[in-house]
Amino acid sequence: MTPFKIEISQDRLDDLRRRLADARWPSQLPGTSWEAGVPLGYLKDLADYWGTSYDWRAHEAQLNEFPQFTTAIDGQTVHFLHVRSPEPGALPLIITHGWPGSIVEFMKIIGPLTDPARYGGDPADAFHVVAPSLPGFGFSNPLSAPGWDTSRVARAWATLMERLGYHRYGAQGGDTGAIVSPELGRIDTDRVIGVHVNNLGTFPSGDPAELADLTEADQARLALMSTWGQDMSGYAIVQSTRPQTISYALTDSPVGQLAWIVEKFKEWTDPSANLPEDAIDRDLILTDVSVYWLTGTAGSAAHIYYEGARSWGQAQTRSPVPTGVAVFPNDITIRPLAERDHNVVHWAEYSRGGHFAALEAPDLLVDDMREFFRPLR
Numbered sequence: 001m002t003p004f005k006i007e008i009s010q011d012r013l014d015d016l017r018r019r020l021a022d023a024r025w026p027s028q029l030p031g032t033s034w035e036a037g038v039p040l041g042y043l044k045d046l047a048d049y050w051g052t053s054y055d056w057r058a059h060e061a062q063l064n065e066f067p068q069f070t071t072a073i074d075g076q077t078v079h080f081l082h083v084r085s086p087e088p089g090a091l092p093l094i095i096t097h098g099w100p101g102s103i104v105e106f107m108k109i110i111g112p113l114t115d116p117a118r119y120g121g122d123p124a125d126a127f128h129v130v131a132p133s134l135p136g137f138g139f140s141n142p143l144s145a146p147g148w149d150t151s152r153v154a155r156a157w158a159t160l161m162e163r164l165g166y167h168r169y170g171a172q173g174g175d176t177g178a179i180v181s182p183e184l185g186r187i188d189t190d191r192v193i194g195v196h197v198n199n200l201g202t203f204p205s206g207d208p209a210e211l212a213d214l215t216e217a218d219q220a221r222l223a224l225m226s227t228w229g230q231d232m233s234g235y236a237i238v239q240s241t242r243p244q245t246i247s248y249a250l251t252d253s254p255v256g257q258l259a260w261i262v263e264k265f266k267e268w269t270d271p272s273a274n275l276p277e278d279a280i281d282r283d284l285i286l287t288d289v290s291v292y293w294l295t296g297t298a299g300s301a302a303h304i305y306y307e308g309a310r311s312w313g314q315a316q317t318r319s320p321v322p323t324g325v326a327v328f329p330n331d332i333t334i335r336p337l338a339e340r341d342h343n344v345v346h347w348a349e350y351s352r353g354g355h356f357a358a359l360e361a362p363d364l365l366v367d368d369m370r371e372f373f374r375p376l377r
Contacts, residue, residue: 001163004068004079006060006139008294013056016254016293020051023255034266038259042275046262047255050286056294059287063103066110066131070139071163073156076148079139080132080160081106085114087126091193091377092166093369094130094157094184098175098199099239099301100261101356102138104288105174106131108362113369124377125370130164132157134176136300138291143300149307150176154183158191167191170373174199174357176304182342185321194376195342196324196369198357202337205315210336217349218334225332232267235260239302240309247299254293261289268355271329280359316341324372326365328353346372 028040066081081103084090093113097105106129112119113127135153136143157180161169171192173181178197185195203225204210214222238246250257262276262285269279276285292298324346327333331354338344348368353361 001069001071004070004139006063006068008056008060012294016290017051019254020047023047023253025255038263038266043255043259043262046282046286047258049282050254050258050289054283054286054290056287056290059104059283059290062107063287068139071160073159074152076135076144076156077141078132078135078156078160079103079141080130081110082164083110083114083129083131085126085128087115087117087123089124090114090126090128091373092130092161092164092169093127093373094132094161094169094171094181096132096153096157096171096173096177096180097134097137098173098177099134099137099304100264100288100292101175102288102291103131103133104284104291105356105358107284107359109358109366112362112366116370121370125374127170127373128166130161130166132160134180134301134304136303137297138295138301140297141295141300142297143303146303147307148303149311150179150304151183151187153180153304154187157184158188161188161191168193170194170196170376172196172369175355179308182319182321182323185319185323186317189320192321194322194324194373195319196326196346196372198326198328198365199331199355200325200327200333200338200342202332202334202341204337205340210340211334214334214336218336221332221334224330225334228332235264236305239305240312241306243299243302243306246302250292250298250302251296257293257298258289260298261285261292265356268330270352270354270360272352273354279354280356284359319343322346322376324348324368326350326357326368328355328357328361328364330354 117123133140171181178200185192265276273279323342327349357365
């Protein structure tokens, strides 16, 4: 394992500013807004802020406060944060982000997880945190070969935890992480003591009995699932079928990369937020976008959809590992379907936050993780 430090060259930052300043803008039809895509005026303002006011160096320094490493697993460079707790009895925990997320998602929760006493919590709830960048995402470099589906990622995570000397540990994840973490529990059952997820996707098998007697909340989530399929799934269709094609636009145009990601921060964050930055600090959004842009990994990150599409909708072996589920606004997590596929022993629903819970409601997510893992330690 090799110590790693984020050091983006000044040339790349200057190139980003030049491209933003020279952007070629489309027109926008009168009377249209977010329902047709990111509005022109909003994106121009955000791009201008990114190019003239946003300070990458400040956020680079904040990320570099966390110990980071790289290692080669199955032919792929994997980057990860490894933050050990000052508490000797801390539980090892591997946390996994999704798309369009990155390790930036975890900046608000690593401190409370590793050193709860410093943040007003119980030292007995401490974790040693391992936070990898998904293969092909950010500082885990562009993919070196095809075949990196979520099962292969889970196997890599099992290898990583073994290399770190962790023979008993927990797993947590949201979005893609909510697929990888349960799969890690399935393949490393003897070592994974529990799996905690947020933004867990649950999908009907076609058996009407699965959807009988749903609660009002689950019925609303089922309706949102239908809306997502009809009106909000364009990004997934493109990335799961033509990741190479979209990679040219996202790798050549920072405005294109910004629009591609910020649309999700609008659609998936707390529904009470009018704009993405009403839910998540604008600088954190831009730090996440910058990680994709500055590493040139938009295309390889999209491949996780391409690989995953081959197994979408297929039945999975029910996980035997104790599983905790945190449900935030805009999650399409239906309890009977979650219990069909997972050994759910903990369930919590929250009225604030959203898809990016670690950034939107870090206090709720951390408290829920502590509560779930407490009896499993």
